[in-house]
Amino acid sequence: MTGGALARVIAHRPGSRPAGDAERCDLCAAPAEDGHRHLYDTERTEVLCACRACALLFNREAAGQGHYRLVPQRRLRLAPVPTDGLGVPVGLAFFVVRAGDEVTAHYPSPAGATQWDVAPENWRETIDRCPQLATLIPEVEALLVNTARGWQDHWITPVDDCFRLVALVRREWRGLSGGGRIWPAVERFFTDLAAQGERSHQ
Numbered sequence: 001m002t003g004g005a006l007a008r009v010i011a012h013r014p015g016s017r018p019a020g021d022a023e024r025c026d027l028c029a030a031p032a033e034d035g036h037r038h039l040y041d042t043e044r045t046e047v048l049c050a051c052r053a054c055a056l057l058f059n060r061e062a063a064g065q066g067h068y069r070l071v072p073q074r075r076l077r078l079a080p081v082p083t084d085g086l087g088v089p090v091g092l093a094f095f096v097v098r099a100g101d102e103v104t105a106h107y108p109s110p111a112g113a114t115q116w117d118v119a120p121e122n123w124r125e126t127i128d129r130c131p132q133l134a135t136l137i138p139e140v141e142a143l144l145v146n147t148a149r150g151w152q153d154h155w156i157t158p159v160d161d162c163f164r165l166v167a168l169v170r171r172e173w174r175g176l177s178g179g180g181r182i183w184p185a186v187e188r189f190f191t192d193l194a195a196q197g198e199r200s201h202q
Contacts, residue, residue, distance in 0.1 A: 025051035038071040038160045040140050042099075047071070047160050069140045071158045075197035078154040081130045083145055085122035089114075091148030092169075092186070094162040095123075097138045106162070108169035132156065146190055149183060153190045155197070165189055 023032040026048035027039070037055035039048045050058070050070075058070040086095065086105060093107040095118060103118040127133045133143055133156070142162050146153035165186075172178075172185045 023049055025049055025054050027051075027054045030054075037073075038158075040069045040071055040159060041067060042069060042139055043067040047163055071140045071160050072137060073158060074141065074156060075158070075161070075193060076132070076156040077194065077197055078130060078132060078143075078156065080152045081126065081133070081143065081145065081154045083126065083147075085125060086118055087116070088145055088147060091151070092146050092165075094145065094157075094159075094165075095143040096141075096159060096162075097136050099138060101138075106166075108166045110170060110173040112170060113163075113166045146186065148186070151187075151190070153193075155193060157193065161193065 023036065024030065025032045025036075027050060030051045030053070032049045032051045036052070037050045039050045039055070039058060040046075041048055048068075055070060058068055083093075086093075089107045093105055095103055095105050097103050101120070103120070103123045104115055105118050106113040106115050136143065136156060140159050142157055142159050144153070144155045144157045144162055144165070168185055168189055169182065172181045174181060
């Protein structure tokens with residue numbers, strides 16, 4: 001899943017972009033304003049930046065018939081979700097529903113996102129315990145789980161949030177165990193996510 005907007009996130013550390021080097025829309029090359037929307041390309045499995053005009057083109061249900069999907073902006077904190085049957089290495093993972101109701105799981109690592117398939121019966125059991133997961137929009141929303149170090153963060157989030165977390169882990173990880181920077185950075189990520197979720201409900 002490394003490409004487009006995600007590749008640029010990984011390549012540029014915060015504050016490293018040269019002055020005047022603005023983000024551009026991956027569809028029309030126009031400048032993409034701060035806080036711009038993203039599209040998910042289901043054929044190339046990558047996230048793309050979209051200017052306001054291009055995002056509006058895909059902000060209709062009919063537009064979803066192609067391979068571009070407008071990434072939504074819903075950020076919903078859930079009560080702790082039992083994930084014993086899903087497998088959550090190091091307490092950090094996200095789960096995406098694919099076409100045909102298949103579910104793929106991913107966990108951030110120093111090499112990017114490691115992926116595995118979730119058994120359908122295990123996902124159905126998880127939905128039974130948390131019916132809100134049945135509302136996940138395929139391809140563009142995810143269940144994001146963080147139970148590392150005693151945290152209990154369970155979210156329905158846009159997939160671009162998950163890709164940002166992948167980029168953060170890849171950027172901040174040091175040595176074999178992660179070093180002293182990774183977990184404070186992960187904690188800041190979820191603090192920011194909570195703030196975004198609160199703003200979306202105001």
